[in-house]
Amino acid sequence: MSAGLAARPYRAYKVLLVIYAVTFFVALYAPLVTIAVLSFNDSSITGFPFRGFTTRWYASALGNPQLLSAFLNSVLLGIVAAVMATTLALLLAMAFRRDFRMKGAVLNLILAPIVVPGIVGGIILLIFFGYLGMRPSLWSTVLVAHVNWVLPFAFLTLYPRLHGFDSSVEEAAMDLGARRHQVFAYIVFPMIRPAVIATMLFSFSLSFDEFIRTIFVIGFDRTMPIQFWTMIIEELAPELPAMAVMIIVISSVTALIGFALMGKSTRRS
């Protein structure tokens, strides 16, 4: 009997918790689900009512040469920016295992782009490139802006992995005759490889989504988000939901693979 009495208030909390959780997830995912549903809506006006199932918006989006070239730009730029940012982050993370002067100051400099608001960051870059006389384009100004934006995140993903690295494993390799570069090539890098790949994937999805800094420095080229924005402003194109779904899928799949690799690399150490 007493157990029943004790259980009753507990059950009320449980109901509240369920309500809260359901509300939370509906708020989070309802817009995504709506977009996904609309992307299959056979209506040239984006919105309800649902007039029938079609995949023609996907075909039309993929058939749009401007959109396709913007998509390719974003993918290539994302890959190059991810490789550059991850390489720089790896070098920095290795340096940060040692003590050096002004270490704290250098850390703050690396992390600064995270705290600078995007719009301010964009303006700063615009002015900076103006002074340098750099012509805005995808592979000059935009690439620099993306690496600059992605680097602190890449550093924050990689650094804990290297910081926690057991240095006696490196000493053991040295003891067995490996020189410094061999210790890195045969021991350190293979051990942190999953984390490096994960960092590249995170970096890619950050670059792929970047809008606010890009728009200031892109000139006449187009990345996916910029093209998207142009289309919303100019024509409210019915392909928009389909394109949104494709972007969400690409970003989330890369990020999920990244998380999986990160988990694997932490378990190993």
Place this chain on the structure above:
Amino acid sequence: MTSPADSGTDGPIVAIDGVSKSFGGFTALQRIDLDIARGEFFSLLGPSGCGKTTLLRIIGGFEDASTGDIRINGRSVRDVPAFQRATNMIFQHLALFPHMNVTDNVAFGLKMKRMDRASIAIRVATALEQVRLKEFATRPVDQLSGGQRQRVAMARALVNDPDVLLLDEPLGALDLQLRLHMQEELRRLQRSLGNTFIFVTHDQEEAMRMSDRIAVMDGGQIRQLGTPEDIYERPRSRFVASFIGHANLLPARVIGDAGAGLVMAECDGIRLACRTHPETPPLRTGTIAVRYEKVGIRPAADAAAAADDIATGRVVERVYFGSAVRFQVVGSNGTTLTAQLADVELARSIAENDEVILSCAPGAAVLVEDD
């Protein structure tokens, strides 16, 4: 006269010459001089922070000495980096390569020496056989038990046939049974391979059981150097007497010569004829160290006086160990002494609060210098 070319066959394999090390303001080692002979199983024994691991790491090339020099095989290694020294180390936490299997771990050193594949395969197979891991050759190292991981670490070092194998408390993490087993295994390997082993430990029983010689270290200095028997039977200082084994330590003054090379020392009315370490200078005061098992004990009621009797007292604590019984006795003069009796039959007749007589044979106690 020996020419530089054949230096190495006769002299010590490791010669440590005035080596000091300080980290910032902290002195980890103070002018260590030490020669280690070829084929010796040598232990550096001491409490944590005594400098033993630092000395080992200097020999391996992982730390630089602040002053002094180390010669391996007669050659100074001051400017030889770790990856070029003829030493290999077994690390405290083993430091196996987690992304490689057993074979690749063991083969690593040979690959770094650019040995050809066929020779590597043969030597790795031999090494794995030596440590009885042949069936595990292709296992990832994170799927091995603690004892198996130990063996991989041994094989990974020994496959390189190092002049000197350095061992940094590698058995510390094992449970007692496995630890005793691995001690035997290490000793067996060392005897059959003939390499010089330098073993760091804080466990005095482990050091005694395995070593040809032991250096007892404290505060960055070698306090005593000798065979396990030397160190156990003839400690020089109060520190060594208290660190190795269990001994009663009594502050004493010397009252004369007891003949047969012994000195008569006295503590609160207890007189003991003591041995001393041959290098101990003549002392006026010092500490008498008597091992628990060297103190005899018998019931006061049923015994006539004997020449070796040193005190009478009352048992305040009796602890049964299985192989022996330990008695704590407060003497009639107020001094507390511990006696350990391996004769469990006799021990059965003595209970707590019993009156007893304590005895000690001449020369069973050692007079040591105070620290």
